[in-house]
Amino acid sequence: MxxxxxxxxxxxxxxxxxxxxxxxxxxxxxxxxxxxCEIPGITVAGAxxxxxxxxxxxxxxxxxxxxxxxxxxxxxxxxxKPTPALLTKVAxxxxxxxxxxxxxxxxxxxxLPYVELGLESGKNIAHESALDQKxxxxxxxxxxxxxxxxxxxxxxxxxxxxIPGGTTTALGVLKGLGVEAFVSSSMPQNPTNLKNKIVQxxxxxxxxxxxxxxxxxxxxxxxxxxxxxxxxxxxYANVILAGGTQMAAVLAFAKNIGxxxxxxxxxxxxYIVDDKTANLVDAVRQISDIPVLVAKLKLGQSKxxxxxxxxxGFVKEGAGAGGASxxxxxxTGLDTEKLLLLTEKEYxxxxxx
Amino acid sequence: MxxxxxxxxxxxxxxxxxxxxxxxxxxxxxxxxxxxCEIPGITVAGAxxxxxxxxxxxxxxxxxxxxxxxxxxxxxxxxxKPTPALLTKVAxxxxxxxxxxxxxxxxxxxxLPYVELGLESGKNIAHESALDQKxxxxxxxxxxxxxxxxxxxxxxxxxxxxIPGGTTTALGVLKGLGVEAFVSSSMPQNPTNLKNKIVQxxxxxxxxxxxxxxxxxxxxxxxxxxxxxxxxxxxYANVILAGGTQMAAVLAFAKNIGxxxxxxxxxxxxYIVDDKTANLVDAVRQISDIPVLVAKLKLGQSKxxxxxxxxxGFVKEGAGAGGASxxxxxxTGLDTEKLLLLTEKEYxxxxxx
Numbered sequence: 001m002x003x004x005x006x007x008x009x010x011x012x013x014x015x016x017x018x019x020x021x022x023x024x025x026x027x028x029x030x031x032x033x034x035x036x037c038e039i040p041g042i043t044v045a046g047a048x049x050x051x052x053x054x055x056x057x058x059x060x061x062x063x064x065x066x067x068x069x070x071x072x073x074x075x076x077x078x079x080x081k082p083t084p085a086l087l088t089k090v091a092x093x094x095x096x097x098x099x100x101x102x103x104x105x106x107x108x109x110x111x112l113p114y115v116e117l118g119l120e121s122g123k124n125i126a127h128e129s130a131l132d133q134k135x136x137x138x139x140x141x142x143x144x145x146x147x148x149x150x151x152x153x154x155x156x157x158x159x160x161x162x163i164p165g166g167t168t169t170a171l172g173v174l175k176g177l178g179v180e181a182f183v184s185s186s187m188p189q190n191p192t193n194l195k196n197k198i199v200q201x202x203x204x205x206x207x208x209x210x211x212x213x214x215x216x217x218x219x220x221x222x223x224x225x226x227x228x229x230x231x232x233x234x235x236y237a238n239v240i241l242a243g244g245t246q247m248a249a250v251l252a253f254a255k256n257i258g259x260x261x262x263x264x265x266x267x268x269x270x271y272i273v274d275d276k277t278a279n280l281v282d283a284v285r286q287i288s289d290i291p292v293l294v295a296k297l298k299l300g301q302s303k304x305x306x307x308x309x310x311x312x313g314f315v316k317e318g319a320g321a322g323g324a325s326x327x328x329x330x331x332t333g334l335d336t337e338k339l340l341l342l343t344e345k346e347y348x349x350x351x352x353x
Numbered sequence: 354m355x356x357x358x359x360x361x362x363x364x365x366x367x368x369x370x371x372x373x374x375x376x377x378x379x380x381x382x383x384x385x386x387x388x389x390c391e392i393p394g395i396t397v398a399g400a401x402x403x404x405x406x407x408x409x410x411x412x413x414x415x416x417x418x419x420x421x422x423x424x425x426x427x428x429x430x431x432x433x434k435p436t437p438a439l440l441t442k443v444a445x446x447x448x449x450x451x452x453x454x455x456x457x458x459x460x461x462x463x464x465l466p467y468v469e470l471g472l473e474s475g476k477n478i479a480h481e482s483a484l485d486q487k488x489x490x491x492x493x494x495x496x497x498x499x500x501x502x503x504x505x506x507x508x509x510x511x512x513x514x515x516i517p518g519g520t521t522t523a524l525g526v527l528k529g530l531g532v533e534a535f536v537s538s539s540m541p542q543n544p545t546n547l548k549n550k551i552v553q554x555x556x557x558x559x560x561x562x563x564x565x566x567x568x569x570x571x572x573x574x575x576x577x578x579x580x581x582x583x584x585x586x587x588x589y590a591n592v593i594l595a596g597g598t599q600m601a602a603v604l605a606f607a608k609n610i611g612x613x614x615x616x617x618x619x620x621x622x623x624y625i626v627d628d629k630t631a632n633l634v635d636a637v638r639q640i641s642d643i644p645v646l647v648a649k650l651k652l653g654q655s656k657x658x659x660x661x662x663x664x665x666g667f668v669k670e671g672a673g674a675g676g677a678s679x680x681x682x683x684x685t686g687l688d689t690e691k692l693l694l695l696t697e698k699e700y701x702x703x704x705x706x
Contacts, residue, residue: 026506064498098502103469113495116456116469142466145417149451153379153507 003336004326005294007273007281008266013291016265017330020238023155025097025327027088027242028146028229029063029320030161031056031114033107034122034130034220037165039198041191056162057110059085059319060101063092067350069111074350080306081314082347084321087297088160090342091321091328097158102146102229104139105221117142122163122220125172125202133216136224140257143228151233158267158327159229160242160320163222170249172199172218176206177252179286183245184278188313192277211256219249227254234260240293241265242323244272244316248283255287267293267323271316295325298336304347307340356689357679358647360626360634361619366644369618370683373591376508378450378680380441380595381499381582382416382673383514384409384467386460387475387483387573390518392551394544409515410463412438412672413454416445420703422464427703433659434667435700440650440674441513443695444681450511455499455582457492458574470495475516475573478525478555486569489577493610496581504586511620511680512582513595513673516575523602525552525571529559530605532639536598537631541666545630564609572602580607587613593646594618595676597625597669601636608640620646620676624669648678651689657700660693 006013037043037052051071058068058075062085068074075083092099101110105119119139122130131139150157163169167183174181185191199218206217215224226241227250233239241247247266272280273294281292300311310316325339359366390396390405404424411421411428415438421427428436445452454463458472472492475483484492503510516522520536527534538544552571559570568577579594580603586592594600600619625633626647634645653664663669678692 024506026502096505098505100502102466109471111471113455113468113470113499115466117466118464146466149379149453152449152451153377 001329003296003329005296007292007294008284009289009291013265013293016238016291020156020330025156025158025331026150026154027092027097027099027158027160027320027324028102028150029060029099030102030104030159030222030226031060031106031110032104032161032163032220032222034163034165034169035124036122036126036168038124039126041194042168043164043186052164053107055164056106057108059083059162060110061112063089063099064112070108081309082306084315084318086346087321087343088319088324090339090346091324094334094342095328095331097327100150104225115146117225119221122169125169125218126198129217130169130219131216131221133212135221136212136216139221139224140228143225144232147229147232151236154237156238156240156327157233158240158242158320158323159226160323161222161226161246162319163220166220166222166246168195168198169218169220170246171195172202173214173223173249174252174283175199175203176214176218177211179252179283181245181248181283182277182279184272184275184316186315190277211253215253223249223253226250227257230254230264231257231259234263238263240267240323240327242267242320244268245278245280245283248280248287251284251287261288261290265291265293267326269317269322270294270296271310275316293326295322296336297325298340302340302344304344307343307347354682356649356682358649360645360647361637362642362644366618366646369591369644373509373683378509378511378684379503379507380445380450380452380511380513380673380677381455381503382413382452383455383457383512383575383579384413384459384463385457385514385516385573385575387516387518387522388477389475389479389521391477392479394547395521396517396539405517406460408517409459410461412436412515413463414465416442416452417465423461434662435659437668437671437674439699440696441672441677443692443699444677447687447695448681448684450680453503457578468499470578472574475522478522478571479551482570483522483572484569484574486565488574489565489569492574492577493581496578497585500582500585504589507590509591509593509680510586511593511595511673511676512579513676514575514579514599515672516573519573519575519599521548521551522571522573523599524548525555526567526576526602527605527636528552529556529567529571530564532605532636534598534601534636535630535632537625537628537669539668543630564606568606576602576606579603580610583607583617584610584612587616591616593620593676593680595620595673597621598631598633598636601633601640604637604640614641614643618644618646620679622670622675623647623649624663628669646679648675649689650678651693655693655697657697660696660700
């Protein structure tokens with residue numbers, strides 16, 4: 001597959017692509033919330049703080065219906081940069097991959113059927129502990145149950161997420177677990193200093209290096225939920241952790257609760273790997289010798305300004321867009337040029353409504 | 354399979370068993386509630402009305418964990434007649450079939466991850482309309498979404514239910530849709546007169562023969578939810594409607610919203626088919642030319658009184674026990690004698706705790 005680059009463990013990545021060819025795929029989409037996103041300047045979606053609560057639910061609805069029910073618009077910046085859920089939706093629909101939405105503490109309940117994990121939202125790590133310890137445990141336990149069901153009913157489970165502000169909590173968990181990490185951002189001017197300052201202050205509250213403590217203090221509900229899903233699903237099926245540096249945080253925590261590394265890859269977009277302010281591949285290498293599959297998307301060649309912005313450092317990844325695109329290409333044999341055409345068509349359709 | 358009897362469309366039933374041999378199975382368990390169950394004398398579980406609310410959630414928890422979290426005991430009558438979820442749990446565990454719990458208006462939320470359909474509980478049809486029309490539509494729409502996801506990720510979807518009082522609402526829907534039906538009961542003295550009286554009175558409120566009106570007036574949230582799941586799942590996969598006369602009501606409604614009859618069977622226990630007060634096979638024949646697969650369970654040979662009671666007219670079916678047993682036998686090749694031994698072992702384990 002010329003449009004999928006393999007980084008990290010190259011031989012395992014090559015085998016992975018081979019073994020999921022012509023197999024069944026399921027996409028699971030974990031939606032969540034951390035009040036950390038309310039810190040001014042932390043996320044591209046932050047122009048309207050009231051809308052942040054709706055981001056994850058709106059992404060889920062868009063993937064399911066092609067429009068949103070909880071908000072009147074498509075999740076898009078005022079100047080037309082669309083949610084990465086647009087790429088996810090096109091990839092899943094093109095490849096007929098079913099989607100299960102999983103609610104891991106989202107602030108707004110999506111208007112569609114979803115798997116409920118029974119968690120609370122994450123608190124702002126600038127001010128207080130992110131999560132009660134009992135919710136970290138519950139996230140892992142319930143994640144494990146869902147991972148067993150999803151993993152044993154498919155050949156390849158893709159896991160994506162939507163949690164605004166999630167790169168900051170990911171940075172916190174990575175640092176707390178001793179990984180030298182620089183996380184990506186949804187903005188070209190990555191507010192690295194702000195993120196580091198928040199995390200450094202939050203780290204001072206940390207009483208131990210126990211992974212459950214680290215996630216409870218610095219993390220968000222998405223991280224232990226996906227780690228739980230991964231831990232059981234990877235025993236039964238191949239798993240694509242679809243995301244950027246946030247999935248490195250999932251991996252760092254999952255390393256401590258156990259998962260099958262032979263069946264696991266990270267799947268992301270080239271915009272994350274090209275991000276000079278982040279070090280996804282290096283961070284992953286510190287945690288686990290697994291492959292990083294990269295969808296070499298061609299959004300920079302688009303005639304649509306909002307899509308080109310991805311290649312100019314905006315958004316970059318999210319809603320499992322990279323992993324879904326990789327799965328789509330493996331399942332259908334399409335390349336990223338064809339995916340771009342389909343994405344442009346979808347973009348035009350939703351903006352002309 | 355000598356312990357699976359095929360009734361109704363025999364050739365299609367024979368083909369069905371052949372085509373799901375060595376394939377992947379998923380069990381979905383729809384939990385719900387109708388206040389109709391609160392009518393004194395209507396259900397075996399009625400000795401303690403407060404516990405009725407917990408029945409479905411407790412069944413789901415028992416299948417998932419082997420014990421209940423929402424109540425302190427296993428769902429069992431005071432004299433030791435166990436919930437049919439016991440048979441379901443043994444069958445699913447023995448055959449390593451994953452389970453998805455689907456909440457379709459249960460009164461109590463189970464303490465486990467579940468798919469939320471966003472419905473309200475059903476009202477008592479002796480007094481008022483069962484459901485708001487909009488909830489019938491929502492049940493079908495959300496059921497269709499879940500059915501698409503589950504159906505396209507497996508080869509055979511088994512759908513079971515737990516809703517106390519559900520045979521009465523099933524009778525209402527069948528009568529309202531013009532099917533000559535006599536429904537089963539969880540008690541050997543089927544309170545047929547009581548059920549018929551309730552349904553006859555409720556039928557007087559019916560303003561039209563529109564299937565959505567019939568379900569809204571006389572039904573419960575389980576019926577349109579499973580009909581929705583069936584309608585899409587049967588396009589992608591084989592479907593076993595696991596239950597007795599309640600699944601005939603699902604079928605009667607689904608006939609109106611559409612489903613693939615070639616991929617659909619009813620799977621039940623011999624205790625339902627042997628029930629002289631009910632006419633499952635005949636009712637099904639009036640609706641659709643599909644097979645009825647019957648698990649010829651051997652609970653009557655058990656050394657345990659509570660299990661023998663199934664052969665004496667108590668409980669008979671429920672929680673998808675018949676369909677799960679059929680799937681287990683097809684997948685593992687075990688017979689009902691072996692299943693009985695495993696069920697007795699499980700019974701002894703839970704009662705010795």
